Amino acid sequence: xxFEGEVDDGLxxxxxxxxxxxxxxxxxxxxxxxxxxxxxxxxGIDLVIRDVRxxxxxVMLSLGNQSVxxxxxxxxxxxxxxxxxxxSIPDNVPPLVxxxxxxxxxxxxxxxxxxxxxxxxxxxxxxxxxICNPTDPSTQIEKVTDGKDKNPVVNNGMITVADGKAKQxxxxxxxxxxxxxxxxxxxxxxxTQ
Numbered sequence: 001x002x003f004e005g006e007v008d009d010g011l012x013x014x015x016x017x018x019x020x021x022x023x024x025x026x027x028x029x030x031x032x033x034x035x036x037x038x039x040x041x042x043x044g045i046d047l048v049i050r051d052v053r054x055x056x057x058x059v060m061l062s063l064g065n066q067s068v069x070x071x072x073x074x075x076x077x078x079x080x081x082x083x084x085x086x087x088s089i090p091d092n093v094p095p096l097v098x099x100x101x102x103x104x105x106x107x108x109x110x111x112x113x114x115x116x117x118x119x120x121x122x123x124x125x126x127x128x129x130x131i132c133n134p135t136d137p138s139t140q141i142e143k144v145t146d147g148k149d150k151n152p153v154v155n156n157g158m159i160t161v162a163d164g165k166a167k168q169x170x171x172x173x174x175x176x177x178x179x180x181x182x183x184x185x186x187x188x189x190x191x192t193q
Contacts, residue, residue: 057112
């Protein structure tokens with residue numbers, strides 16, 4: 001099962017899911033709370049130099065009062081963190097804040113950019129699939145747009161559904177910095193699995 005996740009002039013996507021005997025809008029899906037976690041993989045693209053010839057980047061992800069971070073990768077402007085970061089899904093999902101820093105041994109870590117993305121649509125899709133039968137082959141997904149993200153989204157990929165989990169790939173342009181992008185692969189995993 002796959003549905004569109006394209007960005008139209010910076011507009012974010014919202015999802016309506018319809019299935020046989022299961023029809024509801026985004027508002028109804030967001031009213032119901034689903035215990036679960038976000039599993040997030042991170043890749044840096046063309047990050048800025050903050051040391052003499054390179055940087056030792058790490059990423060901090062914040063969702064409300066929760067924060068997690070990657071390990072730093074030495075001398076790399078296009079790091080691929082082979083880590084899966086986990087954040088619990090709160091009742092009211094705030095924007096996901098992505099901050100990038102250069103690890104320094106003897107001084108304060110250098111700022112390398114930040115981005116913010118609203119991930120309500122992904123959560124709405126995961127909640128809707130939990131309410132409907134995600135194995136029902138008649139489940140269809142439509143795209144509706146409304147609202148704006150704070151950052152320019154370079155690529156707001158497809159939201160895919162497999163094994164009852166909703167997953168989305170997103171590429172964000174970092175702000176307050178000369179260059180750089182962050183690629184996120186976010187998966188909503190209900191605790192019922």
